Amino acid sequence: MKKLINTIESFVDEACEGLALAHSDLVQFHREPRYLARATAPKGRKVGLVSGGGSGHEPLHGGFVGSGMLDAACPGEVFTSPVPDQMEAAGRAVSNGGGVLFIVKNYTGDVMNFDLAAELLRADGIDVRTVLVADDVAVQNSTWTAGRRGVGNTVFVEKLAGAVAERGASADEVERVAKKTSEAGRSMGMALTSCTVPAKGSPTFELGELEIEIGVGIHGEPGRERTALVSADEIVDRLARPVMEDLGLKRGDQVIVMTNGMGSTPLIELYVAHRHVAQLLSGSGVTIVRSLVGNYITSLDMDGCSLTVLRADDELLGLWDAPVHTPALRWGA
Amino acid sequence: MKKLINTIESFVDEACEGLALAHSDLVQFHREPRYLARATAPKGRKVGLVSGGGSGHEPLHGGFVGSGMLDAACPGEVFTSPVPDQMEAAGRAVSNGGGVLFIVKNYTGDVMNFDLAAELLRADGIDVRTVLVADDVAVQNSTWTAGRRGVGNTVFVEKLAGAVAERGASADEVERVAKKTSEAGRSMGMALTSCTVPAKGSPTFELGELEIEIGVGIHGEPGRERTALVSADEIVDRLARPVMEDLGLKRGDQVIVMTNGMGSTPLIELYVAHRHVAQLLSGSGVTIVRSLVGNYITSLDMDGCSLTVLRADDELLGLWDAPVHTPALRWGA
Numbered sequence: 001m002k003k004l005i006n007t008i009e010s011f012v013d014e015a016c017e018g019l020a021l022a023h024s025d026l027v028q029f030h031r032e033p034r035y036l037a038r039a040t041a042p043k044g045r046k047v048g049l050v051s052g053g054g055s056g057h058e059p060l061h062g063g064f065v066g067s068g069m070l071d072a073a074c075p076g077e078v079f080t081s082p083v084p085d086q087m088e089a090a091g092r093a094v095s096n097g098g099g100v101l102f103i104v105k106n107y108t109g110d111v112m113n114f115d116l117a118a119e120l121l122r123a124d125g126i127d128v129r130t131v132l133v134a135d136d137v138a139v140q141n142s143t144w145t146a147g148r149r150g151v152g153n154t155v156f157v158e159k160l161a162g163a164v165a166e167r168g169a170s171a172d173e174v175e176r177v178a179k180k181t182s183e184a185g186r187s188m189g190m191a192l193t194s195c196t197v198p199a200k201g202s203p204t205f206e207l208g209e210l211e212i213e214i215g216v217g218i219h220g221e222p223g224r225e226r227t228a229l230v231s232a233d234e235i236v237d238r239l240a241r242p243v244m245e246d247l248g249l250k251r252g253d254q255v256i257v258m259t260n261g262m263g264s265t266p267l268i269e270l271y272v273a274h275r276h277v278a279q280l281l282s283g284s285g286v287t288i289v290r291s292l293v294g295n296y297i298t299s300l301d302m303d304g305c306s307l308t309v310l311r312a313d314d315e316l317l318g319l320w321d322a323p324v325h326t327p328a329l330r331w332g333a
Numbered sequence: 334m335k336k337l338i339n340t341i342e343s344f345v346d347e348a349c350e351g352l353a354l355a356h357s358d359l360v361q362f363h364r365e366p367r368y369l370a371r372a373t374a375p376k377g378r379k380v381g382l383v384s385g386g387g388s389g390h391e392p393l394h395g396g397f398v399g400s401g402m403l404d405a406a407c408p409g410e411v412f413t414s415p416v417p418d419q420m421e422a423a424g425r426a427v428s429n430g431g432g433v434l435f436i437v438k439n440y441t442g443d444v445m446n447f448d449l450a451a452e453l454l455r456a457d458g459i460d461v462r463t464v465l466v467a468d469d470v471a472v473q474n475s476t477w478t479a480g481r482r483g484v485g486n487t488v489f490v491e492k493l494a495g496a497v498a499e500r501g502a503s504a505d506e507v508e509r510v511a512k513k514t515s516e517a518g519r520s521m522g523m524a525l526t527s528c529t530v531p532a533k534g535s536p537t538f539e540l541g542e543l544e545i546e547i548g549v550g551i552h553g554e555p556g557r558e559r560t561a562l563v564s565a566d567e568i569v570d571r572l573a574r575p576v577m578e579d580l581g582l583k584r585g586d587q588v589i590v591m592t593n594g595m596g597s598t599p600l601i602e603l604y605v606a607h608r609h610v611a612q613l614l615s616g617s618g619v620t621i622v623r624s625l626v627g628n629y630i631t632s633l634d635m636d637g638c639s640l641t642v643l644r645a646d647d648e649l650l651g652l653w654d655a656p657v658h659t660p661a662l663r664w665g666a
Contacts, residue, residue, distance in 0.1 A: 002525040002526065002542075002543070002545070002562060002636065003525070003565075003602055004525070004565040004568065004598065004602035004603070004605055004606045004638060005564070005565050005602065005605060006564045006565050006566055006605065007564075011601075011605065012601075014565075014604075014605045014608050015601045015602075015604040015605050015608075016604075017604075017608045018603075018604030018605055018606070018607040018608035018611070018626070019604045019626075021607065021608055021611040021621075021624070022592070022604070022607050022611070022624040022625075022626045023624070055601060056599075056601060058599065058600035058601045058604070059600055063600070192335040192336070192337070193335065209335075210335070212335070229335060231338070231339045231340075232336075232337040232338050232339050232347075233339055235337060259355070263597075263599045263600075264596075264597035264598075264599065264634065264636065265337065265597075265634075266389075266391065266596045266597065266631060266633050266634050267391035267392055267396070267596075267628060267631065268344070268345075268348045268388060268389060268391045268633070269336055269337035269338065269348075270337070270351075271347075271348040271349075271350075271351030271352045271355070271391070272337055272338060272339065272344065272347045272348050272351055273337045273351070274351040274354065274355050275347050275348075275350045275351035275354055278351070278354040278355070288354075291354070291355040291356070292355075293351070293352075293355045293660075295600060295627075295628070298599060298600065300599050300601070301597065301598075301599050301636070303335065303597070303634070305337060325664075327626075330663055330664055331658075331663055331664075331666070332666075333664070333665075
């Protein structure tokens, strides 16, 4: 296992320290229980947005803490749900009377632990809402989920709910936008290679020299099929068509698109993939109004890509364009 | 060779198309000769900034085209200098009477081809200046250079010269800032793995299972030493100390730092590395005023990292904070 790592035990804490050192104007690291929160609390009464999940998906979630997006993120160990203490402490820290929204990717451990934290906070009179992200069209149920896995659309939910929360919207309104976004996005990913979890030290799964996995999960969970290595365009076809179909995209729809790297994919290759994503959507009469190409939700050192498409009406597009200032996403600020 | 690629011949063009499709508000792709230029020409008389070099280092340079940074970028084939036609056409396109500045990484082919293009443009009465970036402290001469290689500091030169050019400064002034920045930055990189150039299809060099290369170049050129895999902190020590020493950093200096991924390095590992970069600099009484952590100048699918440190006085820091809006670097806009 070749990694930039000191010890397996200190890996996540040290990464959090590095993030907070690089962006001390934006993010503070709280060690015990572990969470990342804004360095400067937002002014006024505001719904507090908290997300979290296993580490290894950076910049998700810690890289999205900052104005216009999350108030706090709870990093678990690598590919392991954070414990309820973390979300409870983070929820308490960001609660200032406006309520708290938990943004939860649909994995059994995450769902259960966020639920427990929500109960603890509610017992103290804090209004906690939860939005579930379950956008991966590859499989109906998976290794660690009942129902669809939550993947790339999490980035969109965090951005759009974050934007409306930053404007001082009520908990009802922030919850509505988060759920609307969650329902409007679909994703699918693929792997050219496995990833290696440090604590295990060997690849999570095996792929042959010229074999790829279509529909892989962000922890290396099995996808739809293993197939021979094909061209970038053909790979994109196999991701985009199920996504577009599941979303029921029609001519004239407008979408925000993310062509995402799994962690070890060079940007030059992501641009090659994005080219065909754009061709396919345009060819179907769909208008791409905004694009992200890069590493936004990753799987450690997995090589591969995923596609997320969000049907964006004018409300969602307006929220997308609202200012954001986080380590990994920034504009208008 | 497992890559998101259609054909070797179309690889760079398709990546340029993808970039321009993802950021059509910022960047236009000109196919023949190949260059990327701003989608909207800047208003008024402005020094035109042009850079370029072999592809495979994305987001450098095309990802830095936009307001407050480059006017055009000339992508060569993978790890191959662009030809003079490209820089000539780009220079002509961005010239509007204020002069043109070429930002050139110190590789023999790049230097020669930019020089030829400069001569052609000068013959037409265009005032062309050149700034050379040669910041890699690892080796004095290298496979493809006389003198030091140009690496990470290119990002800083493009940003700071871009900022002063955007303010409408004269060619003399833009050249002065570019040269000042070029002299104030130093870098060093390392590889955990080789990279694979598509046209070759096999790794550029071989590293053992538990072997790393300290001081590697961005094309996989040999560095200072091959050594056993050591901890992230020890790797950072071996990069940071030569950089700090060569720069002659003293207590009280302020610096801008980039902890850069080589293309296949997960962000979580870069944050672990950055943590120790910050510790070392702070421990020496040096103040990090701004940080970049991520993939800014890469080597295809090489796994590893590099460190760039720029001594930044108030002038350079002010230019760093000036608005920039490019595919890969954006703030204040």
